[in-house]
Amino acid sequence: MNAPEKSLDLKAVRAELDAGARKAGAAVTGVADPAAFTEAPEGYRPTDLLPGAKAVYVLGGAAPRAADWRNPNYQFMETSSFSDRIFSAGTRTARAIEDHFGYYALCVPAGVDRGDRPFLSVALAAELAGCGSPSLAGPVLHPDLGFLYYSVVITTLPLPVDGPLQVPACPAPACLDMWKSEGTTPCMSVCDIDNGGCIGGRIENDRVTERRYDRARCRTRVETWWIPGFQKVLEKTLDETDKEKRKIMLYSSMFTRTLWSMTYSNASQGQCYECMRVCPVGEKARTKN
Ligand code: SF4
Ligand code: SF4
Structure with a gap:
């Protein structure tokens, strides 16, 4: 049975959800406004999946370990993806919302709908929840942790919205320097769209102003x-x-x-990782002795 909204301490509810999510393996969490998904096509917005949705709770984590990034054998990275772990953290969160707080909670499945389209863009949800920002290479990057996997829970629980980050994680300061001196960035240089690769773009006034991405070519290398x-x-x-x-x-x-x-x-659902391996965002978190 639902608790009346006004009797809920939403700050305490959020803290409880965050604690559970972290225990389940999430490194970051954030909340997006379901009404903010305007760039998603109709039929693929939070309220299309869960009528009456009031919040989109996003969990990020399960990144490859620091040692995984150092393994020079790219096949190793291709077969050590951990995205299923963050998905199970999402399903646990959804269960907690329904069982402890009495609100509907839908964990967006990792599979695809018709036409190979995800039921909801996880990247857009992560961006709108402030878990990270879109990058030139594609993935949503957390400013400190870099590349993460994300899981999305759509709920009627009216959690306060965090909203997108104010300062994007990409381009990193080192990439700005490289752009100024060489006209490229680490991700572009390993997978240059004008040289058989998949990534291209422009940086102006320290911001990415143009992004070119050859999705079809990337897919043949990723999947x-x-x-x-x-x-x-x-x-x-x-x-x-x-x-x-x-x-x-x-x-x-x-x-x-x-x-x-x-x-x-559960390998190779989105990256061959070479553009992420050279990305300086999150480098500190994946540097060990
Ligand atoms: S995942 Fe691999 S193929 Fe795709 S853009 Fe990155 S480096 Fe290029
Ligand atoms: S290497 Fe630099 S430009 Fe490329 S995704 Fe990472 S931060 Fe952005």
Whole structure:
């Protein structure tokens, strides 16, 4: 049964939710206004998923460990994604809101709706909740922790809104220096859109004023395993009439890793990580002895 709104100490409720989220693995939390999702297409806004939504609670965390970033073998990073951990922190938060406070709470699933579109843009939610800001390379970056995974809980609990960050984390001071001296940034230099890569852009007055991103090309490098990789190999295998060749395809490293990534390591849902590996945002947090 719902507690009447006026009897709720929303500050205390938020503190309790934050404590639970941190215990479940979140490093940061924030709250966005459901009405602020104006750039999301109709049908993909918080109130489309949960009518009467009053707040969007975002949890960020489960980033690769500092040592993961130092491993020079990029395949290692591709198979060590931890995004499922922050999703389970989100589902725990949703359960807490429903069970402890008596309000509806919907944890946005990690899967996709029609046309490969997420049910709600997690990146937009993280930005509007102030958990981080969009970057030239793509991911929403937390100013101190850099690259994080995010989980989103839409709720009718009327939590006070945090809103977006005032100062964007990208471009970092080191990137501004590099832009001024070389006309590029670390992420652009490892994946230059004008040189076979995916990222391009402009910085003016210390702000990113133009961003070019070749999503299709990035995807072919990012999701070589996982579901798209599985679909691709399956199609080729079904078309292959030679029994021996079919066998080689099914038992290949490529297909084995695809199955491994889908069933166990939840790998490569959004990054090949090379643009993030060189990004200075969050560098301190991933520097150890
Ligand atoms: S994830 Fe990889 S392919 Fe995609 S933009 Fe970053 S470096 Fe380029
Ligand atoms: S490397 Fe620099 S420009 Fe690129 S995403 Fe990171 S902060 Fe932004």
